Amino acid sequence: MTTNTERPLIRIRDLRKVYRFGSVDVPALRGVSMDVQAGEFVALLGPSGSGKSTLFHIVGGMLAPTGGSVEIDGVRLESLSDAQRTELRKSKVGFVFQRFNLLPTLTAEENIRIAQHIAGRAGKDEGHFEELVRILGIRHRMRHKPSTLSGGEQQRVAIARALVNRPPILLADEPTGNLDSENSLVVLEVLKTLNRDFGQTVMMITHNPDAAQECAARVLHMRDGRISEPRRD
Amino acid sequence: MVHRLVLRNLLHRPLRTLLTILAVAVEVTMIVLMVGVSEGLLTESLRRTRGVGADILIRPQISSAAIGGADISARLPSMLQDRYPLITQAMGATVFTPGNLQTITGVDWDQLDAMSGGVVLFEGRPYEAPFEAVVDEVYARQEEITVGQAVELMGRDFDVVGICETGKMSRVFIPLETMSDLQGWQGRFSQVYIKVAEGSDIRALIDELRELIPNRSVDSVEDFLALTATSVRQMSSQFVNIIISIAVSIGFIVVMLAMYTAVLERTREIGILKAIGASKLMIGSILMRETLILSVAGIACGYGLSVVGRELVSIRYPLIPVIFVPEWLAGAAVLTVIGSALGAGYPAWKAASADPCETLSYE
Ligand SMILES: Nc1ncnc2c1ncn2[C@@H]1O[C@H](COP(=O)(O)OP(=O)(O)O)[C@@H](O)[C@H]1O
Ligand SMILES: [Mg+2]
Numbered sequence: 001m002t003t004n005t006e007r008p009l010i011r012i013r014d015l016r017k018v019y020r021f022g023s024v025d026v027p028a029l030r031g032v033s034m035d036v037q038a039g040e041f042v043a044l045l046g047p048s049g050s051g052k053s054t055l056f057h058i059v060g061g062m063l064a065p066t067g068g069s070v071e072i073d074g075v076r077l078e079s080l081s082d083a084q085r086t087e088l089r090k091s092k093v094g095f096v097f098q099r100f101n102l103l104p105t106l107t108a109e110e111n112i113r114i115a116q117h118i119a120g121r122a123g124k125d126e127g128h129f130e131e132l133v134r135i136l137g138i139r140h141r142m143r144h145k146p147s148t149l150s151g152g153e154q155q156r157v158a159i160a161r162a163l164v165n166r167p168p169i170l171l172a173d174e175p176t177g178n179l180d181s182e183n184s185l186v187v188l189e190v191l192k193t194l195n196r197d198f199g200q201t202v203m204m205i206t207h208n209p210d211a212a213q214e215c216a217a218r219v220l221h222m223r224d225g226r227i228s229e230p231r232r233d
Numbered sequence: 234m235v236h237r238l239v240l241r242n243l244l245h246r247p248l249r250t251l252l253t254i255l256a257v258a259v260e261v262t263m264i265v266l267m268v269g270v271s272e273g274l275l276t277e278s279l280r281r282t283r284g285v286g287a288d289i290l291i292r293p294q295i296s297s298a299a300i301g302g303a304d305i306s307a308r309l310p311s312m313l314q315d316r317y318p319l320i321t322q323a324m325g326a327t328v329f330t331p332g333n334l335q336t337i338t339g340v341d342w343d344q345l346d347a348m349s350g351g352v353v354l355f356e357g358r359p360y361e362a363p364f365e366a367v368v369d370e371v372y373a374r375q376e377e378i379t380v381g382q383a384v385e386l387m388g389r390d391f392d393v394v395g396i397c398e399t400g401k402m403s404r405v406f407i408p409l410e411t412m413s414d415l416q417g418w419q420g421r422f423s424q425v426y427i428k429v430a431e432g433s434d435i436r437a438l439i440d441e442l443r444e445l446i447p448n449r450s451v452d453s454v455e456d457f458l459a460l461t462a463t464s465v466r467q468m469s470s471q472f473v474n475i476i477i478s479i480a481v482s483i484g485f486i487v488v489m490l491a492m493y494t495a496v497l498e499r500t501r502e503i504g505i506l507k508a509i510g511a512s513k514l515m516i517g518s519i520l521m522r523e524t525l526i527l528s529v530a531g532i533a534c535g536y537g538l539s540v541v542g543r544e545l546v547s548i549r550y551p552l553i554p555v556i557f558v559p560e561w562l563a564g565a566a567v568l569t570v571i572g573s574a575l576g577a578g579y580p581a582w583k584a585a586s587a588d589p590c591e592t593l594s595y596e
Pocket of ligand 2: 052053054173
């Protein structure tokens with residue numbers, strides 16, 4: 001259990017993002033404020049186009065906000081340079097996308113290893129690698145190319161890749177959006193296990209309210225670039 | 234790991250990879266053969282002049298020995314020989330250059346034989362009658378001529394009576410008088426070759442000759458060869474440079490196109506790499522490494538193609554010698570790598586600066 005006195009792992013205040021299409025401004029985030037404590041599992045629900053992915057891209061250091069502030073593990077994001085944001089993607093966050101997004105020419109194992117390599121952690125932390133592969137149940141698929149894996153297997157490889165460098169935060173953007181219900185259950189179960197047994201902080205976007213309630217301790221709703229947190233219980 | 238990604242990327246599109254390597258190979262081959270032919274022709278022609286065995290060459294001023302014409306008095310050789318005892322032999326020759334740049338030389342065979350230390354005849358005999366000719370073995374091979382056949386020279390039929398070794402003065406020899414009659418050059422030579430006694434002071438003799446016949450060019454054969462080499466290289470280098478520029482441009486364009494299409498079809502992969510923390514430098518370097526591998530493979534194939542090309546030229550055109558110049562083998566490689574790197578520059582920059590969100594958010 002977390003307490004309010006602890007510094008949150010993620011601290012977002014009045015976050016704004018406006019996309020500019022030529023002369024047309026598209027506001028995607030209109031003042032989002034929220035905290036996520038270490039070890040939490042937060043689910044984000046909301047209609048398409050409400051700004052969920054935009055929020056994740058900013059938190060993940062892939063996109064610069066237009067206004068407001070984001071602090072991750074004590075690091076202020078809005079002031080980071082391009083290179084520093086690259087550094088953040090290496091060390092602080094792991095990304096899982098709806099499309100499985102594995103590199104098609106590499107095997108499952110190489111897809112995970114390349115993340116280690118990029119982070120400069122190749123050959124280190126073998127124990128963690130082995131443990132992830134075991135938890136995710138993909139050991140027997142390590143030598144296969146993504147095209148020969150099922151959707152669920154691909155997504156589990158992507159989760160292993162996202163977590164192999166021990167990032168404090170896992171961001172999963174509709175991780176079951178492309179999966180059938182059976183594979184969805186497996187992936188959600190894995191995320192739940194990682195959070196419950198290993199204390200992995202998870203933020204997950206989903207379309208499925210049941211999945212959100214089932215996995216997450218906290219469910220947030222997003223609409224028109226703003227967050228509304230319904231009272232639980 | 235990145236190296237594996239680079240190799241897999243190349244193998245992922247084998248045809249594009251092969252075509253790019255081939256284009257680079259053609260680029261290298263063009264450079265190597267172009268320089269090789271230009272150097273080969275020059276070296277061959279210098280070798281033949283050296284093969285005459287003379288120490289000093291007298292030519293009309295301005296015009297070079299390769300250009301036809303004859304305005305040196307035929308009495309000059311015997312006059313010089315009488316005047317300077319250290320001159321052991323003085324020999325005049327007439328040179329006619331038809332359109333195909335293969336010179337025909339009129340010379341007294343016995344004199345040439347003596348001055349050069351002997352011209353080996355592989356077949357037949359020297360010419361004895363006016364319309365007989367001797368050709369060297371390379372010319373014979375090129376024109377598929379054997380002893381007893383006729384060749385047309387300057388509009389007249391000559392019987393080929395002998396085939397000689399290559400590298401002595403010319404490829405086609407006819408009697409001095411015949412040339413004079415046909416060209417109206419009676420009593421005149423195109424050039425005079427002088428041989429002096431062993432250990433003589435050639436420089437001093439040249440100085441004296443220059444004073445004696447101020448309206449002629451008098452040079453030691455070595456100086457003449459060096460001079461000719463420099464001026465011919467200067468002239469041909471302009472043409473060679475144009476060909477090299479074209480070759481490098483082809484490589485540049487092909488590599489640019491190949492890498493550009495690679496970046497376009499890989500926007501998603503590039504986005505993934507960025508999302509997991511790959512830096513711009515790393516993305517760019519993946520593209521550059523692919524380019525380097527393509528270039529090195531292309532250069533290696535290019536060397537191979539050049540050897541094949543040289544063999545084909547020597548079979549099909551024996552008169553065109555190809556000499557591989559080591560500096561230019563390296564030069565072709567360096568130019569190719571630079572051209573390819575420049576070609577990959579824009580695609581690599583485009584990949585490095587791609588926005589990961591755009592490529593990843595849309596389904
Ligand atoms: N790269 C972009 N350029 C311009 N507009 C964008 C871009 N990405 C998203 N948007 C717009 O921002 C709004 C929020 O999009 P997004 O964050 O993807 O929502 P969600 O993930 O909730 O579907 C939408 O109106 C979308 O059209
Ligand atoms: Mg989205």
